Amino acid sequence: MHNEKDYLTRVEGHGTIDIKVRNGRIKKAEWQVIETPRFFEAMMVDKHFDDVSLIVSRICGICSIAHSTASIRATENAFDVKISGKTELFRRILMNAETLQSHILHLYFLALPDFLGEGSIFPIITKNKNAAEIALRLKKIANDMCDVIGGRNTHPMTMVVGGFTKFPSKESLLILQKDLLNSVPDLIETSKIFMSLKIPDFERETEFVSLKGENNYPWIGGQLMSSDGVLKPESEYKKMTNEFMSDWSTSKLAKLSRDSFAVGSLARINNNFNLLHPKAKEICENFKLKAICYNPFMNNIAQLVECFHAVYETLELFEKVLNMDLSPEDIKIKPKKGKGVGAVEAPRGILYHCNEYNEEGRIVHCDFIIPTGQNHANIREDLNKLVKDYSKKGYSDSEIELLCQMLVRSYDPCISCSVH
Amino acid sequence: MQYLGVELIKPKAAFFDFSCCEGCQLQIANNENKLLDFISLVEVVNFREILTERNNDYDIAFIEGSITRKDEIDRLKKIREKAKILVAFGTCASFGGINKLKNKFKDIEWVKKEVYGNCPIETNDKVMAVNEVVKVDFYIYGCPVNKSEVEAIVQSIALGREFRYLKHPVCFRCKEKQNICLYEMGKICMGPLTRAGCGARCPSNGNSCIGCRGPAEEPNIEFMKTIMIKNGFTERQIRDKFELFSAFKE
Ligand code: SF4
Ligand code: SF4
Ligand code: SF4
Numbered sequence: 113m114h115n116e117k118d119y120l121t122r123v124e125g126h127g128t129i130d131i132k133v134r135n136g137r138i139k140k141a142e143w144q145v146i147e148t149p150r151f152f153e154a155m156m157v158d159k160h161f162d163d164v165s166l167i168v169s170r171i172c173g174i175c176s177i178a179h180s181t182a183s184i185r186a187t188e189n190a191f192d193v194k195i196s197g198k199t200e201l202f203r204r205i206l207m208n209a210e211t212l213q214s215h216i217l218h219l220y221f222l223a224l225p226d227f228l229g230e231g232s233i234f235p236i237i238t239k240n241k242n243a244a245e246i247a248l249r250l251k252k253i254a255n256d257m258c259d260v261i262g263g264r265n266t267h268p269m270t271m272v273v274g275g276f277t278k279f280p281s282k283e284s285l286l287i288l289q290k291d292l293l294n295s296v297p298d299l300i301e302t303s304k305i306f307m308s309l310k311i312p313d314f315e316r317e318t319e320f321v322s323l324k325g326e327n328n329y330p331w332i333g334g335q336l337m338s339s340d341g342v343l344k345p346e347s348e349y350k351k352m353t354n355e356f357m358s359d360w361s362t363s364k365l366a367k368l369s370r371d372s373f374a375v376g377s378l379a380r381i382n383n384n385f386n387l388l389h390p391k392a393k394e395i396c397e398n399f400k401l402k403a404i405c406y407n408p409f410m411n412n413i414a415q416l417v418e419c420f421h422a423v424y425e426t427l428e429l430f431e432k433v434l435n436m437d438l439s440p441e442d443i444k445i446k447p448k449k450g451k452g453v454g455a456v457e458a459p460r461g462i463l464y465h466c467n468e469y470n471e472e473g474r475i476v477h478c479d480f481i482i483p484t485g486q487n488h489a490n491i492r493e494d495l496n497k498l499v500k501d502y503s504k505k506g507y508s509d510s511e512i513e514l515l516c517q518m519l520v521r522s523y524d525p526c527i528s529c530s531v532h
Numbered sequence: 533m534q535y536l537g538v539e540l541i542k543p544k545a546a547f548f549d550f551s552c553c554e555g556c557q558l559q560i561a562n563n564e565n566k567l568l569d570f571i572s573l574v575e576v577v578n579f580r581e582i583l584t585e586r587n588n589d590y591d592i593a594f595i596e597g598s599i600t601r602k603d604e605i606d607r608l609k610k611i612r613e614k615a616k617i618l619v620a621f622g623t624c625a626s627f628g629g630i631n632k633l634k635n636k637f638k639d640i641e642w643v644k645k646e647v648y649g650n651c652p653i654e655t656n657d658k659v660m661a662v663n664e665v666v667k668v669d670f671y672i673y674g675c676p677v678n679k680s681e682v683e684a685i686v687q688s689i690a691l692g693r694e695f696r697y698l699k700h701p702v703c704f705r706c707k708e709k710q711n712i713c714l715y716e717m718g719k720i721c722m723g724p725l726t727r728a729g730c731g732a733r734c735p736s737n738g739n740s741c742i743g744c745r746g747p748a749e750e751p752n753i754e755f756m757k758t759i760m761i762k763n764g765f766t767e768r769q770i771r772d773k774f775e776l777f778s779a780f781k782e
Binding site for chain 1: 553554555556557559561631633634675676733734738739742772776
């Protein structure tokens with residue numbers, strides 16, 4: 113039933129696209145998820161709060177910082193723990209760094225080969241060593257920040273409930289600051305590369321869901337919003353997702369005001385355009401990306417815009433933390449019975465963790481809602497329309513198939529995450 | 533073909549992921565300084581995270597993740613038939629890892645219901661490490677694997693040399709680094725029992741070693757448990773640490 117050849121490459125996890133177009137008419141357009149479920153919610157039962165974020169971080173290697181942050185925030189909300197301003201700033205830096213790392217990986221290793229008609233990054237390395245080196249340098253600075261601040265670029269261990277076990281030294285921060293500043297020309301080069309690509313012409317009106325930023329571009333916590341005008345507090349995340357199962361997917365699906373909605377870079381930008389860093393807004397202008405944009409292929413460009421945002425915001429955050437005392441804080445946590453929600457913007461979109469504890473601080477019940485799962489229904493609707501639109505335009509079945517794959521990859525789906 | 537100045541044959545390497553977070557594969561993509569070198573060391577013919585093309589002709593198979601479903605067992609057996617060398621890549625593959633926490637539940641129907649409600653879902657009752665299904669030639673430990681160790685192991689495989697795993701525990705390295713011992717700060721730590729090779733990463737960052745690399749050579753588990761109890765930790769707290777990656781036999 114699940115053959116090796118069915119695995120869709122270059123997305124995280126196992127997904128297949130099953131598309132059949134006959135005589136210009138759509139027979140079937142499905143974007144399936146066939147990853148083996150790992151039952152994280154069940155595994156968590158009875159686990160102590162000290163271990164919770166370390167375990168859930170293993171839901172996904174690429175966005176382990178987002179999972180840790182959401183989990184820790186959920187626990188802090190359950191125990192009414194207040195965190196310091198310094199902790200808040202370092203968490204923001206980590207979220208920016210992980211977003212940069214994940215977006216660069218997607219843009220260069222996954223999206224670019226599509227647009228250039230190559231099977232992978234490897235032919236690009238041979239033909240255009242410069243582009244490959246830019247990608248690796250940008251990824252490296254992002255990973256270095258996660259290494260130095262999180263303790264490791266995947267599965268961070270310095271982040272704990274209440275704060276950090278260790279803050280980085282000023283010396284190491286100064287090195288990062290310098291490297292980050294030096295990465296700006298690489299980013300500009302990246303935007304030139306993407307400027308030369310042709311983004312497929314396609315639109316489908318849909319709803320966009322994300323955190324709502326107040327004074328900053330939203331990464332961690334706050335209100336939940338949709339472009340159709342829904343606004344909810346973090347604790348009512350279930351009213352934003354309304355999860356349901358369908359026979360075409362082992363992953364849960366979500367909907368809000370319509371049959372489907374989208375989360376991710378494009379959703380964040382559509383909902384929080386004004387909070388982007390001015391340098392990131394310039395990139396929007398260059399690519400004619402305006403809120404609200406309904407072309408899902410533009411999610412690639414939205415990611416590029418967020419790379420600019422991540423670098424410039426982090427440079428500002430560095431200025432702040434470098435003026436702070438970086439000695440460790442004394443963390444004392446008193447667990448209590450209750451439930452807490454943590455919502456963060458993972459690279460691929462809004463992520464919710466809900467942790468319910470007993471008096472001893474052990475998990476009674478957990479709930480995780482992952483970005484890709486929320487996008488599945490929307491991807492499916494997009495595929496349907498894309499096939500229809502492009503068969504009308506006279507494209508061949510195989511051309512349409514390629515476009516469909518590109519569309520799925522534009523969402524940067526992460527399947528390990530969605531089937532956790 | 534040269535790698536870091538050494539003449540090499542160029543084996544074909546394929547990466548396969550089973551149930552896991554794919555963080556171990558990511559470590560290879562994350563090895564920015566040496567990624568281009570690594571690619572010249574082995575010919576990567578199958579790396580799903582970054583390749584579309586597939587090639588089923590390979591010498592070394594890297595298996596990432598644990599085995600949780602019938603189709604995964606079949607798939608793994610087929611890969612074993614083809615591969616000359618099969619490597620368990622990371623702690624999920626080597627021990628079962630985090631995913632094996634599922635096995636502590638006797639009632640699999642409850643597990644399914646807890647996550648999926650009444651929707652039918654296919655899974656094996658037990659999560660397995662790779663060597664519970666097929667023969668494994670090499671192990672690379674860690675959750676995630678340590679980039680430089682991966683390189684060293686791949687290099688010895690390519691050169692046909694024996695790789696010497698570190699036998700001593702994380703503690704050894706931690707003391708070398710002159711970290712304040714976490715036990716002195718009232719925290720529990722698996723460093724005395726866990727295989728070194730990570731540079732004592734967690735204690736050096738102020739957090740407990742949670743044993744992600746599995747046991748060091750001849751770990752004295754019973755002795756360590758009495759020490760943990762003497763330090764005021766309960767049986768339950770000790771079990772929390774031992775069961776995390778299913779890497780320690782209790
Ligand atoms: S060993 Fe850890 S990092 Fe590697 S795949 Fe498994 S969970 Fe992910
Ligand atoms: S902190 Fe852990 S690894 Fe380090 S010396 Fe103490 S017990 Fe050993
Ligand atoms: S210190 Fe322990 S838990 Fe941390 S990386 Fe090393 S072996 Fe793994």
